[in-house]
Amino acid sequence: MLQLSKFPIHTLKTSPKVSDNRSTSLLLQWGYIRQAMAWAYEFLPIWYRVLRNIEQVIREEMDNAGYHEMLMTILTPREYWETTGRWDIPEYFKVPGWGDTEYRIAPTNEENVTPIMGEFIQSYKDLPCCVYHIQKKFRNEKRAKSGLLRGREFIMKDAYSFHRDIADFDSFYLWAQEAYMKAFTRLGIWDDTVMADADGGAISDKNSHEFQTFLEVGEDIIVQDSSWYCYNLELAAWVPDNKNSSEAEREVEYIDTVDDIVNMDKMTKYFEAPAWQMLKTVIYKLGDSGKYVGVSLRGDLSVNDIKFWKFIRQKHNEEITLANEADLEKIGTVRWFISPLTDAQLDVEFYGDESLKTVKNFFGGANAIAKSTKNMNLSDLDITEFWDFNEPKEWFTSLNIPWEKLTFKRASEVGNIFHLWTKYSRPFGLTYLDENNKMQDQVEMWCYGIGVSRLMGVMAEYFMTEKGITWPEHIAPATHYIIVIGEENLEKAIELWEQLEATGKTVILDDRMGRKLGFGQKAWDCELWGISNRIVISPKTLEQGGYELLERGEESKIVKI
């Protein structure tokens, strides 16, 4: 029981100005949380009770799916991270100990779980196996953004499973998906949650998914059709739509144009041709080497930075930034007139978007002001490799249902399942003996994350109204809220609370007497905290023989004591 006279929490009249995130501001205002520092939150009793309810649902569903709960350390040795080559990631905290010793406070626990399970996995009979824990994690975010949704300190449920091969994982995956589905159903958000493919880009892997809950303020955009097709916009695949690819290729022509064709609109008007027939090229600089890479695509599409960044990171293991005017000058080209023409011999590694294959006889630049090109075709261009680099548009057609347009919806990630391949099992040397007593060193790993504190933030947003958060009854900070009017009725309230708790209910007792708090404020707090059963014990209700019970969505009534 939470007794408000003994925990003198109070809600504020206005939002404190510390968060750039609407729901986090309201949670601060409504007495759920406090900020210890930017992006690290104190969970006050009201919020913590919700956390424990959510955690328990997740725990039960993980247990039911056969995952075993344990508790790994937060402080981890440097050697673990050196083993996997992750010691120097700047977003992961390093903690100095005595002398030269350094530790890490864990941002994730692959580096713990792999050596632990490595000890226990000896025979093929020990596979598959799976564990999880629920614990705080830490990231040295340079500038965290979304209040509770992405902090320096957060609570994660992270599970890990170990398999002899991908086939072994297949049956397993259904349990994991089912566990997530059941948990999100019990938490009341499944109707608006989808399972989006998490690796649609460079690595195609049907065994990785993100669970995304639709929210107007979500930080991701989900692309879906009415079938199961569902992707994060960052990852969604391009749906080929043929343009004029059956046309005959004409000879390339260099032409003098004008200097002000500096956007797609002006280009299409000038050339009197559709945007898709314009060749658009963007050049980036690689972080360390200073080399340049470029990407060309149809003029009606845009570069999906995430897809291109992932692709380049795999090729070069370097970060990319947009080339500026000085870079372009150095290369020997100029913005709005860039083209990867073989003739131009620019010192740039050009990649082509798959969309280029659907168009013949492009218009585009010729790498100098007011110099253009018409009838460009792939054979005129110096393209190293083709790949899907474009960002889906709302007019795309569904890949699965050709007569359907795609739907774009904002969403927030609430969970994920990722295939880790042998990225961790190999450096830690995991092996097992197979049926023929032969040593095998291929142990496939998956991880399963639910950011519990993030999920709670998403749920707060999902269930939020102007009057408070309408938590599902079993998730709310309490099932019942008792307001007592008149100090002399406190004893009756305590009796009632004891009766309720004896039947498995939970109670917040609003016994804040003589604090200049009127009934209105107390009733208001009950709504802010989303308690679905409000009880009032007052001289008036006692006169009527009992207490007043107001259940969510019902008329209030007097219940005889």
Add this chain to the structure above:
Amino acid sequence: MLQLSKFPIHTLKTSPKVSDNRSTSLLLQWGYIRQAMAWAYEFLPIWYRVLRNIEQVIREEMDNAGYHEMLMTILTPREYWETTGRWDIPEYFKVPGWGDTEYRIAPTNEENVTPIMGEFIQSYKDLPCCVYHIQKKFRNEKRAKSGLLRGREFIMKDAYSFHRDIADFDSFYLWAQEAYMKAFTRLGIWDDTVMADADGGAISDKNSHEFQTFLEVGEDIIVQDSSWYCYNLELAAWVPDNKNSSEAEREVEYIDTVDDIVNMDKMTKYFEAPAWQMLKTVIYKLGDSGKYVGVSLRGDLSVNDIKFWKFIRQKHNEEITLANEADLEKIGTVRWFISPLTDAQLDVEFYGDESLKTVKNFFGGANAIAKSTKNMNLSDLDITEFWDFNEPKEWFTSLNIPWEKLTFKRASEVGNIFHLWTKYSRPFGLTYLDENNKMQDQVEMWCYGIGVSRLMGVMAEYFMTEKGITWPEHIAPATHYIIVIGEENLEKAIELWEQLEATGKTVILDDRMGRKLGFGQKAWDCELWGISNRIVISPKTLEQGGYELLERGEESKIVKI
């Protein structure tokens, strides 16, 4: 349910050689824990189930006592620690962020809870109030020692209460004590746990206590009598026993003696007088200033380093180390012949133990080899202040029961309650309005700690036998352990497990088939893990119509299915 085929834990034949602590070694051997690094432990599923059971008992008792659970941050801002002057404590980790930013991973949470509650405490009506949380804490121990009992990473239940004055705390304290008593009773250790006064030394405060559980391998020594008198040896008060204080003081005499009276035995023989009549003096050097301090006491007593260290730290805020021969030469004295004689004018600040007041006409040194003094009395000595600096001896008489000797017992601390005075509330500027609407700035704080992971280590030691840990049934990793013989009987075992769990029991299913594990090993593991009900389902038991049930301390029997 813990299904051993899916979490392939295995116990070891011998103890891994990583711990200097017997029980920690056995816990490693028995598959309870793993070491991530020195003094930071991974809690494997078996151990974690015990942890959660213990945590739940503590949580329920704290809730019953009216404390409200919350969850504070681990990552804390530097400013908090600068506010209380605790930023530069070397045993507290500092964590670098971006640029010059530094954080701390919290070793304790006074610095969080005080500003949080400071916001809510506005009126005298808001006091007393109290909160707690259960979370990991971190200390940068230079060399941790006792395995699980004192690590770099540990789990604490820390509660905090806020009061207008000490009187307000008095009624409160009984609840807190009762909560601890009830929790330790439910955990099965209360019969061997005592509440020892925690500040018997320099600060006399009846409102601070340590809860100590008697254990042969305990790191503390508890001094007690058959009444409630009970102290940590470090803190236990001296019990005055008068010697010859009624004798007339004689004139001091300087005498030539011999150079080999270099221990108490030789001195008593040489002077033909009892040890208590010898004046013993020890000199220490102060850490920073290099000044010297000394302490004199009766020859039958020894200096209690902790008492003296606490006293000197209050006076000088410096650490002390024993003076060496060079120091003594510099001062103008020599070991075994030191005396704080006024005549000698040594450049040392001398303190006197209270015991000096019970003796007249001491024998002692005269600050040179083979030079001694007889008939020394307090008026001959340059003593700045008297205090209780001695260490209790087993022949001490009880303070409360004059006909009783004290008992000394080894113990381990499992909890504490400390008066924090206004040490934190003042720097954080806590105030409230009293009945007369006057601002008051005196908010008394107490903290209440239970080191949950330490307590679990103490309990493991307490319930440990050669065969395993005989956990109380409701604390054990499970109430039932099912061993299945014959793959074809697995289904029956799963049915039974479901029946048991439906009635609130918890189960470990030992379905490790075909792993060269005999029945003996499985039965052995059941004992190691302290499960009080062992069930065997085998062709033989099924022939007899059911399964074999072996309850702890009973004969095994067949239970019909």
